[in-house]
Amino acid sequence: QSAEKTVIQAVHKELFIDGKWRASSTGRSLPVEDPSTGEVLCEVADAGVEDGLAALDAAVAAQKDWAAYAPRERGEILRRAYQLLLDRADDLALLMTLEMGKPVAEAKGEITYAAEFFRWFAEEAVRIDGGYATAPNGQGRFLVMRQPVGPCLLITPWNFPMAMGTRKLGPAIAAGCTVVIKPAEQTPLSMLALTDILAEAGLPAGVLNVLTTSDPGPVMEPLIKDGRIRKISFTGSTAVGKILLAQAADKVLRTSMELGGNAPFLVFDDADLDVAVEGAMMAKTRNMGEACTAANRFYVQRGVAQEFGRRLTSRMAELKVGRGTEEGVKIGPLIDNDAIAKVVELVADATAAGAKVLTGGSTVDGPGHFYPPTVLTDVPRDARMGREEIFGPVAPISVFDTEDEVIAAANDTEFGLVSYVFTTNINRALRVSERLEAGMIGLNTGLVSNPAAPFGGVKQSGVGREGGRIGIEEFLEVKYVAVGLS
Ligand code: ADP
Numbered sequence: 001q002s003a004e005k006t007v008i009q010a011v012h013k014e015l016f017i018d019g020k021w022r023a024s025s026t027g028r029s030l031p032v033e034d035p036s037t038g039e040v041l042c043e044v045a046d047a048g049v050e051d052g053l054a055a056l057d058a059a060v061a062a063q064k065d066w067a068a069y070a071p072r073e074r075g076e077i078l079r080r081a082y083q084l085l086l087d088r089a090d091d092l093a094l095l096m097t098l099e100m101g102k103p104v105a106e107a108k109g110e111i112t113y114a115a116e117f118f119r120w121f122a123e124e125a126v127r128i129d130g131g132y133a134t135a136p137n138g139q140g141r142f143l144v145m146r147q148p149v150g151p152c153l154l155i156t157p158w159n160f161p162m163a164m165g166t167r168k169l170g171p172a173i174a175a176g177c178t179v180v181i182k183p184a185e186q187t188p189l190s191m192l193a194l195t196d197i198l199a200e201a202g203l204p205a206g207v208l209n210v211l212t213t214s215d216p217g218p219v220m221e222p223l224i225k226d227g228r229i230r231k232i233s234f235t236g237s238t239a240v241g242k243i244l245l246a247q248a249a250d251k252v253l254r255t256s257m258e259l260g261g262n263a264p265f266l267v268f269d270d271a272d273l274d275v276a277v278e279g280a281m282m283a284k285t286r287n288m289g290e291a292c293t294a295a296n297r298f299y300v301q302r303g304v305a306q307e308f309g310r311r312l313t314s315r316m317a318e319l320k321v322g323r324g325t326e327e328g329v330k331i332g333p334l335i336d337n338d339a340i341a342k343v344v345e346l347v348a349d350a351t352a353a354g355a356k357v358l359t360g361g362s363t364v365d366g367p368g369h370f371y372p373p374t375v376l377t378d379v380p381r382d383a384r385m386g387r388e389e390i391f392g393p394v395a396p397i398s399v400f401d402t403e404d405e406v407i408a409a410a411n412d413t414e415f416g417l418v419s420y421v422f423t424t425n426i427n428r429a430l431r432v433s434e435r436l437e438a439g440m441i442g443l444n445t446g447l448v449s450n451p452a453a454p455f456g457g458v459k460q461s462g463v464g465r466e467g468g469r470i471g472i473e474e475f476l477e478v479k480y481v482a483v484g485l486s
Pocket residue numbers: 155156157158182183184185216217218220221235236237238240241243244
């Protein structure tokens with residue numbers, strides 16, 4: 001209990017603007033709840049429009065100097081912040097579990113993952129390069145340089161409260177951009193803790209400005225329409241992504257959008273079933289299924305369907321559900337009542353259409369927003385959960401016969417973030433990977449996320465990539481100088 005109080009007390013609860021913590025102009029505060037109990041953990045400042053514009057002013061004012069900072073210095077700041085994140089991983093993990101619900105061990109995994117974005121982009125800060133070329137006709141020369149895009153607006157979701165922040169802040173800081181960042185209203189504490197770490201690591205005033213608000217639409221829109229912000233990087237729902245894209249059109253902003261997913265998980269007859277079940281557990285139960293990369297639809301070839309279902313069910317049924325701080329808990333609470341209501345509705349829809357429940361399938365009594373690990377089989381292709389993100393620990397299985405049939409089913413969605421494929425046949429592996437409409441493929445693995453790899457989707461799952469060599473490009477503008485040579 002006291003460790004919990006201590007980590008919450010240690011966090012600043014105000015807005016961070018121009019290098020200083022300050023109260024919100026609205027005088028209001030925003031309660032932060034523990035999803036495992038529904039109790040209020042603490043309150044943080046609730047920013048209004050005026051605060052948003054103050055944060056933007058600070059980011060704009062700092063941009064010129066920050067862009068001129070030595071790349072090595074920008075990298076060193078990130079590198080120090082990386083180390084501080086690791087040094088404080090235990091406290092940060094507990095803080096994350098309290099506000100978000102995931103088991104502490106997973107929260108700690110996220111802190112490491114989050115820190116790795118800073119290490120990766122610390123290394124990339126000094127590798128921003130350009131080009132020099134002779135024009136095809138031999139007459140002139142081309143010079144190509146890369147410069148920071150300018151002040152950025154970063155908006156992050158609640159499901160990975162630390163990593164979604166560092167994944168955007170890492171490349172922005174490395175590239176020489178200043179930012180205004182707005183974490184999700186459900187989970188502001190991790191970002192507030194990260195803010196302290198970046199300040200301690202030596203980030204100059206004005207480079208990072210942090211707004212917490214209960215009213216994201218009205219507070220963000222004036223910034224987006226202001227004209228001084230040059231880029232929006234957003235992770236969240238497709239619905240909100242579309243609103244932001246429309247708003248960004250007004251001033252023709254650069255955008256990166258990491259939106260919803262509807263990941264198919266394909267298991268072929270020739271798959272190694274141990275590997276496939278392990279992958280399914282990772283892709284389905286990590287973060288309680290509250291991930292845009294979560295396997296949303298399991299398609300299993302007829303020859304192994306029963307055995308796969310049996311093994312997955314026995315693994316899912318033994319997962320301990322409970323508060324993320326308890327020993328051995330693998331499935332924490334979902335984020336809120338709406339999340340539970342959606343899962344209940346999708347399961348009811350599938351079972352009404354003929355799906356059978358192999359384990360789970362009904363809500364858990366008591367406080368907190370818990371839903372048990374659930375496996376459904378014989379799920380009809382037109383069930384709602386085949387089209388909508390479940391965002392909970394529910395694995396719907398349906399059977400397929402041919403490769404063509406399953407690829408058509410897998411691609412029959414407006415989303416295209418990630419697809420999982422399990423097969424030991426190398427020809428099939430490559431053929432299917434090429435034909436799936438997704439930004440990422442998990443080939444015999446249930447985990448694709450890696451700071452050193454390009455993360456992102458196609459279709460309505462988004463635009464742009466985060467991480468990898470390409471990640472920093474999202475925050476750089478290319479300038480070409482045509483050189484006349486006599
Ligand atoms: P989820 O459904 O996972 O909560 P959202 O897309 O609603 O995802 O939220 C992701 C982030 O987008 C959060 O930080 C949230 O505050 C923010 N957000 C929600 N609505 C808007 C909006 N109209 N304008 C800007 N940001 C928004």
